[in-house]
Amino acid sequence: xxxxxxxxxxxxxxxxxxxxxxxxxxxxxxxxxxxxxxxxxxxxxxxxxxxxxxxxxxxxxxxxxxxxxxxxxxxxxxxxxxxxxxxxxxxxxxxxxxxxxxxxxxxxxxxxxxxxxxxxxxxxxxxxxxxxxxxxxxxxxxxxxxxxxxxxxxxxxxxxxxxxxxxxxxxxxxxxxxxxxxxxxxxxxxxxxxxxxxxxxxxxxxxxxxxxxxxxxxxxxxxxxxxxxxx
Numbered sequence: 001x002x003x004x005x006x007x008x009x010x011x012x013x014x015x016x017x018x019x020x021x022x023x024x025x026x027x028x029x030x031x032x033x034x035x036x037x038x039x040x041x042x043x044x045x046x047x048x049x050x051x052x053x054x055x056x057x058x059x060x061x062x063x064x065x066x067x068x069x070x071x072x073x074x075x076x077x078x079x080x081x082x083x084x085x086x087x088x089x090x091x092x093x094x095x096x097x098x099x100x101x102x103x104x105x106x107x108x109x110x111x112x113x114x115x116x117x118x119x120x121x122x123x124x125x126x127x128x129x130x131x132x133x134x135x136x137x138x139x140x141x142x143x144x145x146x147x148x149x150x151x152x153x154x155x156x157x158x159x160x161x162x163x164x165x166x167x168x169x170x171x172x173x174x175x176x177x178x179x180x181x182x183x184x185x186x187x188x189x190x191x192x193x194x195x196x197x198x199x200x201x202x203x204x205x206x207x208x209x210x211x212x213x214x215x216x217x218x219x220x221x222x223x224x225x226x227x228x229x230x231x
Contacts, residue, residue, distance in 0.1 A: 002070065002181070003070045003103075003181065003185070004067075004069045004070055005066060005185035005188075005189060006066065007189040009064075009065045010065065010193050011061065011062045014062035014064075014194040015043050015062075015194050015195070015196040016038055016043055017035075018059055018062050018197060019043040019046045020034045020038065021058040022047075022058040023046065059160040059197065060162075062160040062194060064157065064159075064193075065156070066189075067153070068182060070151050071154075071182060072103035072148070072151060073150055074103070074149055074176075074178065075103075075176070075182060076089065079156065082158070084162040086157040087154055088154060089152060089154040089155075092140070093140035097143065097150065100126035102147055102149040102151060104119075104149075105149075122149075125145050125147055128145050132145070160190075163201070164201055166183065167186075167187055167203075168202065169203075171183050171201075171203050184228060187202070199224075202221060202224065203221065205220035206222070206227060
């Protein structure tokens, strides 16, 4: 199962909002007038300048809300470590885990014996879960038997500044494979709605031209296209 990423909503005209917020800092006219007077080329050049100069607070005025469906709880536990965000997650206390649904890692899927062992254990754990619930054990307690790779769904909202930070960490080749996959799909959808803000985003090797990791992978990204097309 692959996590499905859907953009539920976002700040209208995010590129123009960010640019107007930045211009207001140095202007004596209201942001509403600034918005009307902006042309696309000036928005693009200003946002490029903001990124390069480190003036990142205007990016906080553009927010994006995602539906993330089918990720494992392994990955959702990593995701919620990004604290400058809002989350609503499907509850295993109240929602019955009626079917055995887990994320199967590619390395396990490619290993015939390992895959069989993995799926058999998933089915066994799920069978115990159902029996416990049938015997009157609360779902919130029966769920303790379920695998860490059980699927979940959540809604997440982040502003553009935090998304930059998120992408810098989670699109690095050293990040765990599933959260890299989720981050890549998120970047694809926000680029469609805010092409100037997210013209370039990702790990430091791509954005800054140099790796910031203590242990570089030795395989830097050279273009945004390379990053987005990676499997």
